[in-house]
Amino acid sequence: MLVNRKEMPGLTSVSIMNMILIGFSLTLTISCEASNILVSPLIGKGSHFYLSAAIGEQLLTRGHNLTYLVSNAFEDHVRQSRFGEMFHYEVFKHTIPVEDIHQLFYNLSRSISSRGPSNEYMVSRILFQTQQNDCNAIIEDEILMTRLRSANFSSLLFDSTWVCGAIIAEVLNLPYFAVVPYPSPCFHTASEGSGFNPAIVPSIMTGFSSVMSFKERLFNSLSFLIYHNLGIQVTLKPYRTLCVKHGLPDPYDLMKQTKLWLVNNDFVGEYPCALPPNVIPVGGLTAKDPEQLPSDIESFIQGSGGDGIIICSFGSILILDESNMALMKIFVDAFARLPQRIIWLLKTSPPFPIPSSIKIVPWLSQNDLLGHPQTKAIFFHGGHNSYYEAIYHGVPAVVMPILADQHDVSSRVVNFGLGLKLDKDIITSDLIYEALHEVTSNSAYFQTAKMMSANFRNRPMKPAERAAFWIDHAIKHGTDNLELTGDSLNIFQYYLLDVIVFIFIVIFLSFYFAIKCIKMTFSKLYCFVHIPTKKKTE
Structure with missing residues (x-):
C-alpha cells in the first residue's frame, strides 16, 4: 500500500506500522481460510466447462485454489483457453481412443441435418456408456486417486449431467456441490423438495410453457412421473455396479446428498417455481460486460452502418460436411437477403461463393459481440448459456433447437417475447429470412429484450459471484440450515x-x-311413539 503522508498529516510512523500489521494479518486470515476445491466439469469441453470455469474464476478472487479434472481428449483445448494458466489440472484417460471421443461429438453434431431424434438417441446412448466406463476408470486409477487424496481438497464441485462427480466426492469423503446446466430448476431438484407442480411447471424436453392445455398438462404430468420413476433409474443404473463394488451408497442417494444445487437459471428467463434454500439460482454464469473486439471484427461491424449485424452461432453443433451442405446453402441464401451483416461461427468456410455481407469465423467471442451496440439479433440453436447472454445484453433472438433441452430454451424465447422459433425439420431460406427480418424490424422484440436485460442486471451480485459466495459460505458454515428434512x-x-x-x-x-346413533335414536323414538297406541287398541 502506497500512502502520501503530505495528504494525511495526522499519520505517524506508528500508525503506518499498525496499518502494515493489520494488512499482514488480513492476508494471513485469507490464506488460512483458503480451500482446495476439486472441480469435475464433465470432460472439460464446451458450455459445461465454461459454467464451472466462470464460478472457479470468482472462487479464485476469494482466495481458494481450484483443480479441474478434465479428460485427455480435451486437455489441450482447456490449457490453450484463457483459463489454462488460471487453474490447476488433473487429467483422466478415456477408456477408448481420443479420436473415437472426438468422432462421437462429431456424430452428435449431425443431428442438425437428421430428421427426428434417432441420431441424437443413438449417439447419446453411446456417450452415456462412455461416461460410465470413464467413471469406472477414474475410480480404479489408483495413481490418480492417490494424487487426489493427497491434495487435501475441502470440497468438490461437479456438473450434475455426470453423476460420477458425486461418486468421486464420496470416495474422497468430500462434501459436494452441483452445477445444473439445464432449464426447469424445480424439475432437476425435485429430490431436494422443490415444489414441482406439473400443472404450471413444464417438464424437461417438452417445450411447453407455464400455461398449458388439458392435453399438455396430461402429457407433462406423465413426462414428470415417467422420468422420475423410470428415466432417472435407467440413467443411474449403470453406476450401481460400480457403487456396489466399492461399497458406496446408491447413485440416487448420492445425488440427494448434494449440499448445494447451483442452477443455471434466473426467473427473468425461467418459469417460476418454489426452490428450497440450498437450490441457488445463478442463471447467466457466462454473461458479463463486453470487452474490446479484434480490429478486423470491429471494422466489419462498423461497415454495416445503421443496419447493424446479426450473430449466427450454433456452437459445435453446426459443422461443414456432406450431410448438411444443403442446409448451409439455405443459411447463405437467407443471410444474403438481409440488410444486416452476418457474423457466422463456422469452423470451415463452404466451398461455394459467400456474399461480402457474411463473415465466417472459426471462433468468436459471443458475449463481446452480443454486448456491441450494433448487434441487432442472434440466430442460435437454443444453448442455455447463449440464451442468458442474449438476455443480459438485451438482444432479440431467433432459435432453431436441435436436441435435448434446446427445445425448452426455444419455448422460453417465444413465450417471454424475446424472439421466434424455427423447426429444423421444415427449414427453408424464406423461413429464416422472415424470422430474422421480423425480430430486427419489430420494435416489440427489442423492447422486451431491453426490459428483460434491465431486470436481469438489477441484482446485488452477478451470477458467478453469487455462486462463488454460496460455495464459500457452505465451506465455512456448512449447509445444515439450508437443507430440507425430506430425506428422512x-x-x-x-x-x-x-x-x-x-x-x-x-x-x-x-x-x-x-x-x-341416528338409527338408534329413530328406533327408540319409533318404539316410544307406537307402543301406547297398541295398548289402547287392545
Missing part, C-alpha cells in the same frame, strides 16, 4: 399419505358412528 421420510410420510389415510378413517368412523 419415506414416500408415505413425505406425501402425507399416512395422514390422509388417517383423516379418511376418522371421517369414515365418525360418519359410521353418527349414522348408527
Whole structure:
C-alpha cells in the first residue's frame, strides 16, 4: 500500500506500522481460510466447462485454489483457453481412443441435418456408456486417486449431467456441490423438495410453457412421473455396479446428498417455481460486460452502418460436411437477403461463393459481440448459456433447437417475447429470412429484450459471484440450515399419505358412528311413539 503522508498529516510512523500489521494479518486470515476445491466439469469441453470455469474464476478472487479434472481428449483445448494458466489440472484417460471421443461429438453434431431424434438417441446412448466406463476408470486409477487424496481438497464441485462427480466426492469423503446446466430448476431438484407442480411447471424436453392445455398438462404430468420413476433409474443404473463394488451408497442417494444445487437459471428467463434454500439460482454464469473486439471484427461491424449485424452461432453443433451442405446453402441464401451483416461461427468456410455481407469465423467471442451496440439479433440453436447472454445484453433472438433441452430454451424465447422459433425439420431460406427480418424490424422484440436485460442486471451480485459466495459460505458454515428434512421420510410420510389415510378413517368412523346413533335414536323414538297406541287398541 502506497500512502502520501503530505495528504494525511495526522499519520505517524506508528500508525503506518499498525496499518502494515493489520494488512499482514488480513492476508494471513485469507490464506488460512483458503480451500482446495476439486472441480469435475464433465470432460472439460464446451458450455459445461465454461459454467464451472466462470464460478472457479470468482472462487479464485476469494482466495481458494481450484483443480479441474478434465479428460485427455480435451486437455489441450482447456490449457490453450484463457483459463489454462488460471487453474490447476488433473487429467483422466478415456477408456477408448481420443479420436473415437472426438468422432462421437462429431456424430452428435449431425443431428442438425437428421430428421427426428434417432441420431441424437443413438449417439447419446453411446456417450452415456462412455461416461460410465470413464467413471469406472477414474475410480480404479489408483495413481490418480492417490494424487487426489493427497491434495487435501475441502470440497468438490461437479456438473450434475455426470453423476460420477458425486461418486468421486464420496470416495474422497468430500462434501459436494452441483452445477445444473439445464432449464426447469424445480424439475432437476425435485429430490431436494422443490415444489414441482406439473400443472404450471413444464417438464424437461417438452417445450411447453407455464400455461398449458388439458392435453399438455396430461402429457407433462406423465413426462414428470415417467422420468422420475423410470428415466432417472435407467440413467443411474449403470453406476450401481460400480457403487456396489466399492461399497458406496446408491447413485440416487448420492445425488440427494448434494449440499448445494447451483442452477443455471434466473426467473427473468425461467418459469417460476418454489426452490428450497440450498437450490441457488445463478442463471447467466457466462454473461458479463463486453470487452474490446479484434480490429478486423470491429471494422466489419462498423461497415454495416445503421443496419447493424446479426450473430449466427450454433456452437459445435453446426459443422461443414456432406450431410448438411444443403442446409448451409439455405443459411447463405437467407443471410444474403438481409440488410444486416452476418457474423457466422463456422469452423470451415463452404466451398461455394459467400456474399461480402457474411463473415465466417472459426471462433468468436459471443458475449463481446452480443454486448456491441450494433448487434441487432442472434440466430442460435437454443444453448442455455447463449440464451442468458442474449438476455443480459438485451438482444432479440431467433432459435432453431436441435436436441435435448434446446427445445425448452426455444419455448422460453417465444413465450417471454424475446424472439421466434424455427423447426429444423421444415427449414427453408424464406423461413429464416422472415424470422430474422421480423425480430430486427419489430420494435416489440427489442423492447422486451431491453426490459428483460434491465431486470436481469438489477441484482446485488452477478451470477458467478453469487455462486462463488454460496460455495464459500457452505465451506465455512456448512449447509445444515439450508437443507430440507425430506430425506428422512419415506414416500408415505413425505406425501402425507399416512395422514390422509388417517383423516379418511376418522371421517369414515365418525360418519359410521353418527349414522348408527341416528338409527338408534329413530328406533327408540319409533318404539316410544307406537307402543301406547297398541295398548289402547287392545
